[in-house]
Amino acid sequence: MSDVVITLLAVLAVAVFYYGPRVLITLAVSLATAFITEFICLRLIGQKKHEKYDFSHIITALIITLLLPPAVEFWMPAVSVIVALCVAKFPFGGLGNNIFNPAAAGLAFVGLCWPELIFKYCAPGTTLSLFSTQIVEKASPLDTLAKEGTPRIDYMDALLGNFPGAAGATAVMVLAACGIYLILRRTISIEIPLTIFAASSFFAVVHQRVNTGYADSLMYETIAGTLIFGAVFMANDPSTIPHTSKGRLIFGALLGVFAMLFRYFGVNDFGFLYALLIVNALSDFCDRAGEKLAKYIKRYAERLWGFIRRNIKTLLLKLKKVVGSYIANIVRKGGER
Amino acid sequence: MSRNRRSPDKNNNKKRKNRRSFYQRHKKFLTQIEGLFLSNTVLERGLVVATVIIRGNSLKNAVGLGLAFALLSFFTVCVTYVVPTTIPNNFRAIINTLVSAGLFIPVAMITNLIITDISVSAGIFLPLLITNSLIVGLSSSRFHKKRFVPMMVDLINHVLGFAVVICFVGFLRELVGRGSVWGAVIPNFPTIPAVLLPFSGFIIVGLFAAVLKKIRFRLAGEGEENPENPENLKNPEN
Numbered sequence: 001m002s003d004v005v006i007t008l009l010a011v012l013a014v015a016v017f018y019y020g021p022r023v024l025i026t027l028a029v030s031l032a033t034a035f036i037t038e039f040i041c042l043r044l045i046g047q048k049k050h051e052k053y054d055f056s057h058i059i060t061a062l063i064i065t066l067l068l069p070p071a072v073e074f075w076m077p078a079v080s081v082i083v084a085l086c087v088a089k090f091p092f093g094g095l096g097n098n099i100f101n102p103a104a105a106g107l108a109f110v111g112l113c114w115p116e117l118i119f120k121y122c123a124p125g126t127t128l129s130l131f132s133t134q135i136v137e138k139a140s141p142l143d144t145l146a147k148e149g150t151p152r153i154d155y156m157d158a159l160l161g162n163f164p165g166a167a168g169a170t171a172v173m174v175l176a177a178c179g180i181y182l183i184l185r186r187t188i189s190i191e192i193p194l195t196i197f198a199a200s201s202f203f204a205v206v207h208q209r210v211n212t213g214y215a216d217s218l219m220y221e222t223i224a225g226t227l228i229f230g231a232v233f234m235a236n237d238p239s240t241i242p243h244t245s246k247g248r249l250i251f252g253a254l255l256g257v258f259a260m261l262f263r264y265f266g267v268n269d270f271g272f273l274y275a276l277l278i279v280n281a282l283s284d285f286c287d288r289a290g291e292k293l294a295k296y297i298k299r300y301a302e303r304l305w306g307f308i309r310r311n312i313k314t315l316l317l318k319l320k321k322v323v324g325s326y327i328a329n330i331v332r333k334g335g336e337r
Numbered sequence: 338m339s340r341n342r343r344s345p346d347k348n349n350n351k352k353r354k355n356r357r358s359f360y361q362r363h364k365k366f367l368t369q370i371e372g373l374f375l376s377n378t379v380l381e382r383g384l385v386v387a388t389v390i391i392r393g394n395s396l397k398n399a400v401g402l403g404l405a406f407a408l409l410s411f412f413t414v415c416v417t418y419v420v421p422t423t424i425p426n427n428f429r430a431i432i433n434t435l436v437s438a439g440l441f442i443p444v445a446m447i448t449n450l451i452i453t454d455i456s457v458s459a460g461i462f463l464p465l466l467i468t469n470s471l472i473v474g475l476s477s478s479r480f481h482k483k484r485f486v487p488m489m490v491d492l493i494n495h496v497l498g499f500a501v502v503i504c505f506v507g508f509l510r511e512l513v514g515r516g517s518v519w520g521a522v523i524p525n526f527p528t529i530p531a532v533l534l535p536f537s538g539f540i541i542v543g544l545f546a547a548v549l550k551k552i553r554f555r556l557a558g559e560g561e562e563n564p565e566n567p568e569n570l571k572n573p574e575n
Contacts (some may be wrong), residue, residue: 087540090544
């Protein structure tokens with residue numbers, strides 16, 4: 001868990017660099033709420049001592065801070081954290097027993113309640129006044145894509161996160177570095193991010209929403225919204241994902257598909273989070289489906305291999321005949337000309 | 338369980354043995370009205386939950402649905418009391434549903450007179466009440482096994498339990514979600530619109546069910562007189 005906190009602090013540094021100290025105030029509010037709520041809820045479920053290396057509520061507060069826009073009102077992260085801990089975490093039994101990702105649940109609730117207050121983004125580098133929410137609104141790339149426009153972002157800006165969006169979800173390079181660090185430290189498994197990106201890339205290539213080609217469609221669909229942040233930090237919550245690696249592959253693929261469907265048919269920047277909540281509920285199914293699928297694939301592969309091994313001579317002869325006649329045909333045609 | 342909780346002090350032990358818990362002292366009364374609270378239709382048995390979750394988002398809807406449910410279930414179970422118990426359960430469920438379908442039209446008309454346009458605002462969930470679990474399942478497994486007057490008391494408790502829960506949930510959701518009570522808007526009341534959506538209904542009903550479970554554990558006191566034990570609930574003399 002400490003690895004996740006360290007990497008989230010790196011992302012926080014980027015957010016502070018782009019949007020100034022207002023992000024830190026938001027963080028302070030959400031952290032304070034998280035500590036108080038955690039304290040009360042632990043008392044309520046009858047656990048008097050806090051576990052020693054339990055940073056889960058800190059992670060929840062950090063994720064909520066980084067996924068909200070930089071100029072958000074201060075009561076919003078507080079409500080989000082309270083919903084996350086009091087609805088999605090402790091009623092299910094606290095740390096290690098939650099079915100749904102707490103941060104995703106809290107953010108989804110806030111996003112459903114006050115969409116007009118939440119999805120207001122500003123350009124990075126603007127100096128935000130500390131206690132007012134007055135900003136010059138800029139459309140996020142997902143918003144532009146939903147309105148059938150083409151966002152104009154340089155490759156370098158896309159990598160550095162220099163475009164309007166949530167406070168910490170834009171810096172692609174930092175997020176990728178965090179992901180690689182977490183995978184190398186074996187805190188998260190590689191299957192889920194890999195399959196998420198595979199599924200989303202497939203959708204981006206097959207169904208393009210911009211007119212400037214495959215590469216641009218792929219880039220915009222990947223950097224827009226909360227896809228990379230979610231794939232690295234939220235989809236790998238150990239108690240909400242399948243236990244087997246085959247199950248995780250299916251989990252990631254389903255998550256990618258649902259996230260892209262929410263993008264195509266929804267209007268909300270938090271589509272990934274809704275998809276995550278749906279797939280969290282299916283994690284047990286993913287385990288079972290993974291095992292069944294592996295069994296079927298193994299059986300049919302064995303049958304196919306056995307068939308090939310038994311009939312290898314006749315097959316080769318047939319192949320030779322077909323290829324020989326084809327070549328002879330070509331030679332004859334060439335001769336005629 | 339009782340052994341583990343006993344303290345080593347012997348006098349204290351004797352006192353505790355003699356002292357009866359609240360549930361033990363009022364067991365007869367509590368079993369009579371258990372449909373109202375302790376084994377509530379929605380919160381403890383988990384029946385007719387869909388109506389509460391989806392259409393229990395305003396007080397008007399809630400009162401209308403509670404009234405329709407009460408009239409429909411009460412009269413149906415009372416009328417079908419005459420159906421002989423020698424008929425298999427499956428066929429009796431069909432007969433019950435047919436009778437309730439016949440009773441639906443007068444009930445809907447009465448409800449519509451009291452609360453205007455309930456059949457529009459409640460949608461499909463008003464006619465769906467004719468197949469509720471009180472009529473289909475519980476009538477043959479619980480109500481028709483009793484004598485007529487105790488059955489009526491039990492039935493009234495069950496029906497009132499549903500009405501109380503749906504009214505409370507509806508009042509709460511309307512107040513928090515729209516900032517109004519019975520359609521009258523309270524000025525400057527902070528609202529949370531997502532409470533009106535079905536998923537919040539799940540959360541609210543779940544939290545109330547948890548509270549009820551906690552109260553049941555509290556009432557249980559110690560040892561074998563636990564109301565969580567289904568045998569104790571079924572046989573009051575035990």
